[in-house]
Amino acid sequence: xxxxxxxxxxxxxxxxxxxxxxxxxxxxxxxxxxxxxxxxxxxxxxxxxxxxxxxxxxxxxxxxxxxxxxxxxxxxxxxxxxxxxxxxxxxxxxxxxxxxxxxxxxxxxxxxxxx
Amino acid sequence: xxxxxxxxxxxxxxxxxxxxxxxxxxxxxxxxxxxxxxxxxxxxxxxxxxxxxxxxxxxxxxxxxxxxxxxxxxxxxxxxxxxxxxxxxxxxxxxxxxxxxxxxxxxxxxxxxxxxxxxxxxxxxxxxxxxxxxxxxxxxxxxxxxxxxxxxxxxxxxxxxxxxxxxxxxxxxxxxxxxxxxxxxxxxxxxxxxxxxxxxxxxxxxxxxxxxxxxxxxxxxxxxxxxxxxxxxxxxxxxxxxxxxxxxxxxxxxxxxxxxxxxxxxxxxxxxxxxxxxxxxxxxxxxxxxxxxxxxxxxxxxxxxxxxxxxxxxxxxxxxxxxxxxxxxxxxxxxxxxxxxxxxxxxxxxxxxxxxxxxxxxxxxxxxxxxxxxxxxxxxxxxxxxxxxxxxxxxxxxxxxxxxxxxxxxxxxxxxxxxxxxxxxxxxxxxxxxxxxxxxxxxxxxxxxxxxxxxxxxxxxxxxxxxxxxxxxxxxxxxxxxxxxxxxxxxxxxxxxxxxxxxxxxxxxxxxxxxxx
Numbered sequence: 001x002x003x004x005x006x007x008x009x010x011x012x013x014x015x016x017x018x019x020x021x022x023x024x025x026x027x028x029x030x031x032x033x034x035x036x037x038x039x040x041x042x043x044x045x046x047x048x049x050x051x052x053x054x055x056x057x058x059x060x061x062x063x064x065x066x067x068x069x070x071x072x073x074x075x076x077x078x079x080x081x082x083x084x085x086x087x088x089x090x091x092x093x094x095x096x097x098x099x100x101x102x103x104x105x106x107x108x109x110x111x112x113x114x115x
Numbered sequence: 116x117x118x119x120x121x122x123x124x125x126x127x128x129x130x131x132x133x134x135x136x137x138x139x140x141x142x143x144x145x146x147x148x149x150x151x152x153x154x155x156x157x158x159x160x161x162x163x164x165x166x167x168x169x170x171x172x173x174x175x176x177x178x179x180x181x182x183x184x185x186x187x188x189x190x191x192x193x194x195x196x197x198x199x200x201x202x203x204x205x206x207x208x209x210x211x212x213x214x215x216x217x218x219x220x221x222x223x224x225x226x227x228x229x230x231x232x233x234x235x236x237x238x239x240x241x242x243x244x245x246x247x248x249x250x251x252x253x254x255x256x257x258x259x260x261x262x263x264x265x266x267x268x269x270x271x272x273x274x275x276x277x278x279x280x281x282x283x284x285x286x287x288x289x290x291x292x293x294x295x296x297x298x299x300x301x302x303x304x305x306x307x308x309x310x311x312x313x314x315x316x317x318x319x320x321x322x323x324x325x326x327x328x329x330x331x332x333x334x335x336x337x338x339x340x341x342x343x344x345x346x347x348x349x350x351x352x353x354x355x356x357x358x359x360x361x362x363x364x365x366x367x368x369x370x371x372x373x374x375x376x377x378x379x380x381x382x383x384x385x386x387x388x389x390x391x392x393x394x395x396x397x398x399x400x401x402x403x404x405x406x407x408x409x410x411x412x413x414x415x416x417x418x419x420x421x422x423x424x425x426x427x428x429x430x431x432x433x434x435x436x437x438x439x440x441x442x443x444x445x446x447x448x449x450x451x452x453x454x455x456x457x458x459x460x461x462x463x464x465x466x467x468x469x470x471x472x473x474x475x476x477x478x479x480x481x482x483x484x485x486x487x488x489x490x491x492x493x494x495x496x497x498x499x500x501x502x503x504x505x506x507x508x509x510x511x512x513x514x515x516x517x518x519x520x521x522x523x524x525x526x527x528x529x530x531x532x533x534x535x536x537x538x539x540x541x542x543x544x545x546x547x548x549x550x551x552x553x554x555x556x557x558x559x560x561x562x563x564x565x566x567x568x569x570x571x572x573x574x575x576x577x578x579x580x581x582x583x584x585x586x587x588x589x590x591x592x593x594x595x596x597x598x599x600x601x602x603x604x605x606x607x608x609x610x611x612x613x614x615x616x617x618x619x620x621x622x623x624x625x626x627x628x629x630x631x632x
Contacts, residue, residue: 018280023272030279037286044294069293072242076286079249083279086256090275093260094268103272 003043010036023091023101027084034080038073045069116165117173119158120186123196123233127151131226138219145211148222152204155233159197166190168614170628172239180631185239185300187629190615191435192236195363198439199236202355202446203229205590209450210348212586213457218261225352228254235360239629241289241299241321244364248285248328252278255357258349259341270344277337281327288320301367302630305622306374318372322365329361330413331420332390339397339409347453350405354412355446359438362419366431369423370619371626377426384424388518391417395525404452404462404537407529408445411488414522415441421503421515428616430506435612437499440601444487444496447594451481454587455537460551464536468543478538480588483595485534487602489527495598498605552579 010032017029045066053067091101130151137143165171166189174183188196207225210216231251238244256278260271293299295314296307308315323334330338338358342350369375369383394414401407419441422434454477455470456462471478487496500523507516585592601608618625 018276026272026276030276030283033280033283037283037290040287040290041293044290069290072289072293075242075246079246082253083249083256083275086253087275087279090260090268090271093263094272097263097265097268103269103276 127230156200162193172628172632189618206352274341285324292317351449431616433502440495447484480591495601
């Protein structure tokens, strides 16, 4: 239940933020959504078994955590970290070139063609 | 032979690293990328030869079954690796010819992109598919925003956020699938609806994400907004690889996981028809070459996924015949469009015209792929579309077949629109002077260029350096010739695509191979 609540709150916050105009806010929204997905991956392995995920000499025991979702989560974190860095760079560059980091509705070159 | 499964992923990634090391040595970067792509294409050919009714699979690193990362290729994956690597090679040669690859990150970007695409074709595991998509997208984010100008940043913001959202949905789908059945291995997810209906929700989310990458209507809006702002060579590269990875994944999941469920066929039919129609209508309304071509990509994805809604071996074979030749045709059209832009500095139909007289070679480079895209005989596009429509009618999908025919007419209409705007009629000023040809042209002595321009329209543009025009338009001419040959010898394409369709319709050999590599 705790995991479900965490995922729900993170996803709600993330969804709110990615609907904003500023690219920095959108990036933060994706950070939250990424955390929601990571938490969901961890919960997918079962959150009641929390021992270290190593097979001991006696073989796997009942309390051992499922190692696969942890590996998934770790990979997903690395990827979302890289893409967050890219998005923030894009926002920074956008401020330099355009003057703000808003994502606009209008596709400007398209308008010029029709004019 | 199974080493050919690893090479198309490993070699481009390695070459990306090398190209980063030698980022100030363009010649080294070019050599490394071309070698990596040739190796990948060669591996693809080896895979095609080895997948006649069989599936090749390997457990990377020699780990036991169930632990290892499994790479597998049936005929579909093998063909797509070959086709993708060859198209990437053509796009890279175009980039080299127009000097678009001079940014130090261009070659690493291309290498990472193709490695991700090939990994997506070859993987047999949902989570690795997620990683493959991310690798592919990371390369594409980089290439799209390489120019760093206003338009690229705008396009980049839309492209990155849409794809990132799709990736997050993908990841959530993987998590839910794992929570429901405790595995994300494709072999163990076979025929899922019968075993665990709840897990299908997870896989459905994955398919939604793949649909976004394939730019199906109604989640297509990012593609025409983003592609037109990338560099011309980058657009040619994207057109051949990115959306196709999404399409292949949709086929794979529908075949293996959903087991070709008849319940979802009406949904695919509706999606395919919507995609065909809305894409082509968008294309007719655009006024720039690459804008028209980008909307056509959306429209053609509708043809590519039509076999999912018909689901007969004949229709799927036709769909794959269409897919193989379409990758090249679309890439060639973007190369021809890029050549026009490289010379004239504009892709707007209103500013162009009469290029048939000044540069007949470029006109030919556009003409043959355009005929193939519209599906006129004797091009390979005709073979693909004819068989596809025939397959639709045979299976009783009358409406879908009719829509496919009508959309072809609109495709022809917009190809004619480009032809009239760019190549037909009097030479426009931009076409006559070729203001953007710049360093491609032979240096004209001072005063000489002005004299030529005074004769308004009758003058021919300054001659280009020897071989430059062929280097630019050559890949498109090559594809144009190949579509005609493939169109005449159409049965050869059908023989090639047949085993791919059989493996998709009866995935038992594929499943056996991925479970016990």
